Amino acid sequence: MTPVVSAHALDLTFQTTDGAVHALKDVSLDIGAGEFVSFIGPSGCGKTTFLRCVAGLETPTGGTLAVNGMSADAARRARAYGYVFQAAGLYPWRTIGGNIRLPLEIMGFSEDEKARRVRETLELVDLAGFEKKYPWQLSGGMQQRASIARALSFDAGILLMDEPFGALDEIVRDRLNEELLALWARTGKTMLFVTHSIPEAVYLSTKIVVMSPRPGRISDVIESPLPKERPLDIRDSREFIEIAHRVREGLRAGMEAA
Amino acid sequence: MTRAAPIAAQGAGVGRSGRVALRAKGMAHTLLPVMTVLAAILALWYLACIPMNAGQSVLTAARADVAVSPESASDRRGMSGLALALRNPGVAVAGAYGQDRARLPAPHQVAAELWAGTVGEPVSSNRSLIWHGWVTMSATLLGFVFGTALGVLLAIGIVHSRVMDMSVMPWAIVSQTVPIIAIAPMIIVVLYSVGIQGIVPKAVISAYLSFFPVVVGMVTGLRSPGSMQLDLLATYGASRLQVLTKLRLPASMPYLFASLKIGIAASLIGAIVGELPTGASAGLGARLLAGSYYGQTEQIWAALFAAAILAALSVGLLGALERALLGRMGMR
Numbered sequence: 276m277t278p279v280v281s282a283h284a285l286d287l288t289f290q291t292t293d294g295a296v297h298a299l300k301d302v303s304l305d306i307g308a309g310e311f312v313s314f315i316g317p318s319g320c321g322k323t324t325f326l327r328c329v330a331g332l333e334t335p336t337g338g339t340l341a342v343n344g345m346s347a348d349a350a351r352r353a354r355a356y357g358y359v360f361q362a363a364g365l366y367p368w369r370t371i372g373g374n375i376r377l378p379l380e381i382m383g384f385s386e387d388e389k390a391r392r393v394r395e396t397l398e399l400v401d402l403a404g405f406e407k408k409y410p411w412q413l414s415g416g417m418q419q420r421a422s423i424a425r426a427l428s429f430d431a432g433i434l435l436m437d438e439p440f441g442a443l444d445e446i447v448r449d450r451l452n453e454e455l456l457a458l459w460a461r462t463g464k465t466m467l468f469v470t471h472s473i474p475e476a477v478y479l480s481t482k483i484v485v486m487s488p489r490p491g492r493i494s495d496v497i498e499s500p501l502p503k504e505r506p507l508d509i510r511d512s513r514e515f516i517e518i519a520h521r522v523r524e525g526l527r528a529g530m531e532a533a
Numbered sequence: 534m535t536r537a538a539p540i541a542a543q544g545a546g547v548g549r550s551g552r553v554a555l556r557a558k559g560m561a562h563t564l565l566p567v568m569t570v571l572a573a574i575l576a577l578w579y580l581a582c583i584p585m586n587a588g589q590s591v592l593t594a595a596r597a598d599v600a601v602s603p604e605s606a607s608d609r610r611g612m613s614g615l616a617l618a619l620r621n622p623g624v625a626v627a628g629a630y631g632q633d634r635a636r637l638p639a640p641h642q643v644a645a646e647l648w649a650g651t652v653g654e655p656v657s658s659n660r661s662l663i664w665h666g667w668v669t670m671s672a673t674l675l676g677f678v679f680g681t682a683l684g685v686l687l688a689i690g691i692v693h694s695r696v697m698d699m700s701v702m703p704w705a706i707v708s709q710t711v712p713i714i715a716i717a718p719m720i721i722v723v724l725y726s727v728g729i730q731g732i733v734p735k736a737v738i739s740a741y742l743s744f745f746p747v748v749v750g751m752v753t754g755l756r757s758p759g760s761m762q763l764d765l766l767a768t769y770g771a772s773r774l775q776v777l778t779k780l781r782l783p784a785s786m787p788y789l790f791a792s793l794k795i796g797i798a799a800s801l802i803g804a805i806v807g808e809l810p811t812g813a814s815a816g817l818g819a820r821l822l823a824g825s826y827y828g829q830t831e832q833i834w835a836a837l838f839a840a841a842i843l844a845a846l847s848v849g850l851l852g853a854l855e856r857a858l859l860g861r862m863g864m865r
Contacts, residue, residue, distance in 0.1 A: 332764055351770060358768040360761050368783045368862035377779065378769045409863040429769075 278305040279343060279433060279465045280329055286337030287324060297490035298324045299335065304484065304493065308432070311459055311466040313476035314484045315522060316529065321491020322469045322484075326435050329467060330358055343432070354382060356433035357426025361441050363418035365410040365425075372397070372406035375425045382429055396424040399458060416447040420454075427458075433465045441471060452478055453507060460503065473526075474510055477501075477518045485522055487529020495525035578640050582629045585637035587618040590628025599624060638831045646835040659815070662839045668816040669804045670843055672732050676739020677800040681793065683740060684747025691748070692755040692781070693773065702752075709745050713738065713803065718810040735807035735816075742803040743796035750792030754785025786862065790855040797847045805840060817843075 287299040299321045306312050314322035327333040329342055331351035342350035350356070357378075365374045372393050379389045397403050400420040410418055419439055426434060440448045452475060459466055470476050476483050477499065485495040499518060501509065509515055591609065595601045602620045603609055609617065614636075618625035630639040638646075650662035658664065687705065690697040717738050724734045758780050766776050808818025817836045824832035 330768055332767060351768060354770055356768070358765065360765065362761065364761050364765060366780075366783070368786075368859075370863065381766070381769045381771045381775050381779065411863075 277344060279308050279310075280304070280306040280467070281341045282325075282328075282338065283340075284338040285325070285328065285335050285340055287321070287328065287333060287335045299328070300490035300492045302338070302491075302493055304496070306465060306467065306482070308465055309463050310482055311480050312468065312482045312484060313480040314467070314469045314486060315471070315473065315476045316486030316491075316494075316526065317488055319488040319491065320486040320529070321488070322486050323437055324491060325486075326437055326467055326469055329433075330356060330435055354429060354431055356431045356435050357429070359419075359423050359426045359434065359436040359439045361438045363410070363415070363422040365418055365421055367410055370407050370409055371402065371413065371421050374410070374421060375428050378425060378429050384429075392428050392430075396428045399427060399461070400424040401454065414447075416443050416451060419443065419451065423455075423458075427462070427464075431464075433467065436466065436468045438469050438471065440475070448472075448475070449507060455479065456505060473519050473522050477515055477522060478505060478507075478510060483518070483522055485525035485529065487526070494529040495521070497521055497525070575640055578637075579630075582635070582637050582639050583625050584614040584618040586629045586632055586635045587614040587621070587625040589632050589635065590625050591617050591621050593628055593632075594621070594624045634828050634830055636830065638834055642831055643834040643838060646831040647838055650835055650839070662817075662820070662835065665815060665817050665820050665836070666839050666843055669735075669801070669808065669818065669840070672735035672804040672807065672816070673739050673797070673800045673843075673847075675732060676736035676741075676803060677743050677797050679736060680740035680743030680796060680800060681747050684744040684792070684796070685751055685789075687744070687748050688751030688755055689777065691752050693777075702748075705745055705748050708741070713742060713806050714809075716741070717803075717806050721807065721810060735804045738807040739800040739803035742799040746792045746795040746799065747789070750788045750795075751785055754788025755781045757788065758784045783862065786859060787855075790851060790859075793851050794848045797851060798844045801840060801844050801847070 282302055282304045285299050285302040287297075289296040289298055302321070302325060314325065316322050324333060328335050328340060329347055331342075331347035334348075340347050343353070343355050345353065345355075365371070366377065369377065375393045375396055376389050379392060384392065393406065394403075397406060400423055402417065402420055402424060405413065405417070405421075410421070413421065423434075423436075423439065440451050443451065456479060466479075468476075468479060481499050481503075483495075483497040483499060484493055485497065486492065487494045497518060501514060501518070588609075591601050592606075595606070601609075601624055603612075629635075630642070632638075635642065647662065650660065654661040654663075656663050687697075687701055691701055692698075720737055720741070721730075721734045724730065724737065755777075762780055762784075763776065766780055771779070804816070805818040805821070808816040809822055817840050820836035820839075821833055824830070824836060
């Protein structure tokens with residue numbers, strides 16, 4: 276099976292006024308269809324940059340990158356993925372339904388199709404009945420769910436998520452993690468998920484990519500042996516703690532090498 | 534609603550009607566300070582009338598053989614109004630508020646003139662301030678519409694084209710450094726020579742003044758969406774036109790209304806200034822000019838207040854429109 280995302284020897288150097296910043300160095304990674312891949316590492320390790328490269332929002336300065344077998348830019352124009360940012364970024368002048376309709380309007384779906392997809396994605400993220408509410412009437416967690424619905428509405432095969440729950444409190448985050456797993460199981464999408472949190476990465480992922488900074492690179496790739504069915508209390512299991520330990524070791528090794 | 538706090542956002546429990554109630558309560562609180570400031574301004578005005586009109590008061594009293602100080606008219610000639618008022622307090626106060634062509638008419642005199650010019654005259658009369666106001670306002674509105682359209686188009690161009698940003702913006706700024714009183718006669722003369730007169734030259738001057746705040750406000754507004762919002766639309770493969778209509782224009786609405794409020798006031802000034810150099814026979818500018826020719830200070834002040842009231846009404850109307858539109862857009 277050909278990988279959905281295939282990066283080989285990816286390099287990205289930003290030219291800034293303080294000189295060149297080596298954001299990505301020699302990053303090689305294959306992601307198969309339906310995988311849930313987390314990227315974890317300290318600030319400046321290039322995890323967000325890698326996600327933006329996959330999205331075609333940054334252009335690598337070296338190496339090759341294929342998304343769905345095309346260049347990242349072609350994949351972006353072919354609407355191959357939905358992107359969820361750290362902030363929900365809902366338009367305050369649109370209702371929740373209107374926000375989810377936004378990508379559908381841009382992509383030219385028919386009226387019936389728009390209405391159907393808005394209804395379905397709202398149900399998918401458990402926001403049915405909130406279609407006519409405005410973003411300011413919703414809590415932060417609900418807003419982020421709406422932004423996930425927005426990314427899901429046009430049914431792209433890949434979901435790119437850049438610390439989507441980073442600004443939320445622990446309790447809300449736990450619940451959204453659980454819901455995200457259920458959503459993933461139902462939709463079978465390929466997930467690329469950037470996070471700061473070790474438990475979050477271990478709980479969600481089939482594959483954990485540990486990254487380290489200066490220059491941003493991959494220091495470890497861990498295939499999770501956890502079952503696909505994961506109740507929240509799996510986090511107390513021995514396997515979970517072992518994986519978390521290995522992630523922590525990887526992060527520490529990366530920091531020492533830098 | 535407060536019990537649902539973990540889920541509900543701050544203030545989510547306060548409905549629309551709750552907000553209106555809060556606003557009404559706030560108004561009651563602000564009414565007293567507002568009235569106090571108004572009373573202070575009126576008191577200051579009445580006080581200022583005494584020295585301003587002292588010369589005339591003392592002269593009238595002297596002609597009626599009332600004792601004034603100093604006695605000789607030639608001694609009084611060089612004295613300031615304040616000095617005269619201080620030396621003849623009784624006469625100055627008694628004569629300050631009833632003069633026909635007072636140097637500074639009292640508020641009630643201006644109010645009476647305003648009343649006579651609006652309610653007391655038929656609208657068709659050439660002494661009706663409503664008619665003169667409409668002459669000025671029609672040019673103002675026409676120029677305002679032109680200026681706003683021009684400003685919005687220029688702003689869209691500036692935001693999308695670096696060349697336009699660098700070539701148009703400096704000229705827009707330079708255009709506003711030229712005193713309007715210098716350029717207005719030229720606009721009128723040039724347009725007259727090509728056979729355009731009447732409302733259009735005034736509207737052109739109005740547009741000239743009102744496009745600028747719209748350009749500046751709209752450029753800021755169209756650029757207000759952050760990089761994340763722009764990235765989001767890029768992930769949808771949106772075209773530049775879609776970015777403009779779906780994101781930039783809606784995001785710029787609050788900025789547009791701030792600009793429009795400045796623009797309509799500038800438009801009104803433009804229309805009034807446009808009436809001055811031609812010796813126009815109609816319009817608030819014409820009333821101002823005629824008033825100053827014939828020393829009719831009450832007429833000047835009444836025309837000034839009529840202009841101010843028109844500006845306040847226009848800005849208030851735009852504010853109401855803003856609240857209605859932004860409210861409809863869910864932006865509160």
